[in-house]
Amino acid sequence: MTDNTPRYSLTLLGLGDMGTALARTWLAAGHRLTVWNRTAAKAAPLAAEGALVAASPAEAVAANGLVVVCLLDDASIGSALDGIDLTGKDVVNLTTGTPAEGRARAAWAEERGARFVDGGIMATPTMIGAPEAGGYVFYSGSRALFDTHRAVLEVPAGARFVGEDAGHAALHDVALLSAMWGMFAGISHAYALIEGEDIAPKDLAPLLSEWLGAMGFFVGNAAERLTSRDFTSGVVSNLAMQVTGTGTMLRTAEEQGVSTELISPYVDLLRRRLAADPDVYGGEDTTGAILLLKR
Template identity: 60%
Template sequence: MDHDTSSRSSRTPVTLLGLGDMGTALAHAWLAAGHPLTVWNRTPAKAGALVREGARTAPTPAAAIASATGPVVLCLLDDASVTEVLDGAGLGGKDLVNLTTGTPEQARDLARRSEARGARFLDGGIMAVPPMIGRPETGGYVFYSGDRELFERHRETLEAPAGARFTGTDPGHAALHDVALLSAMTGMFAGIAHAFALVDDEKDLDRTAFAALLTDWLRAMAGSAQGMAAQLESGDYTEGVVSNLAMMAAGNDTLLAAAADQSVDPRLLTPYMDLMRRRVTQGHGAEGLAGTVGLLRGV
């Protein structure tokens, strides 16, 4: 790793508040890319390895922010932690980049409060786990939203740990994209768990081979998201439908019967099956699944 002082002096300094697993990964990536780094953490001992790599520590969040000449990055536990850390700090003229996981409304509120105190603000949603940070080949990236000029000014610095994707000037949009993708992931994990539960009692079934089949199938079905997007954009929920909602709702009876035969609780599937059935009873059996989006929104 290059710790040459002249190399660091040409890079934008970064101030990082929070050294959990993700914060520590970000810190290593910025140091590896040659950025001067100031860190603060509630437990100072966690900064030891980073100091040996060239980071400097600040005694308090306020001191860290006061000395910042580049982006001040927050990677903390939650929104309450961010509020606590920023309380009493001088934010005038500072560039705040919040990478703490939160809701869209929390991001918007933090943007308003930060800007009222004289700061420029970006919110971020990290689409990666710590081992992916600093390794572009893994495909990790961060959603950003808020001040576009601020994003462009610091884009090269922000891209040192992971790719950077700007989602718009609404400060809540990075968190919205983050939560939406994570929600889809959670639903996928639910389906995977149900699938493995179905085969779990079969002693002669190769689970590794089954996992390969499952992965290939989910990858093939993931393309349906584009079709749903097109239907939601056009308002025509029958556009391009191959397997209509009535057919899928009827097929759900077989899935439930198989779950009963295998002594598997279907609770991970039944809420969505109920939505499908409800849409069919409303007279929309010729549609695809796009109509269930409105049911989730209560419209």
């Protein structure tokens, strides 16, 4: 950090793997950091790196106007901060939670005289402080708070503001993670199919990566169709054809002695969409099946 770069003062509550990674990036950048952790011993290495260690959450909160929270879960926030004066504080919550928890925490903070933003971290601890890794954090809630502190929030990872609804950071976070888990499920099924065959996983790996990259067009295509509600224009491989093809996938899994539990739910969804009215839905692409997921 150059002499002309502003130094900020902030508080961080929570020194798990993610909290510790956040703390180290702020300290390395020359910012004045006060930390607190329920297990005090975890703060000792950071004290050696220049952190100020508070003896209690109240002491930590009192030290600075900006308070970043990175605890185990939403209940831990209440346990640490209930009864503490938050008047005039800016609270940034980086604790993993649901959209409803983010909205409830925003109301909780506002009732206590604080501004609030919720965050969804799209990074592992090893990606924090490593811009080349591509990690970032979704933020939602008080735009004024975000704009005020954006520079210091961007030190550990990129910052992306996704709206003043405090639940939207968590919603974006979980939406992306859900897509990731679905992809992991398909990849796992693919590797299971070749298990025991004379096909090396390392030989299949580049083919999988290439194919998944080529299929990435579905992301934008689905967004356009969900916006327009036009599921039939320009369809190349329609729902009726896709459902017919699922039979081959399921039979192959049976022949290979592989459970279909990772792909059957999606197959069942497509079949249910088609069965509702083959004449109406058979010519669609698969995006219309998404509508069946809403309860």
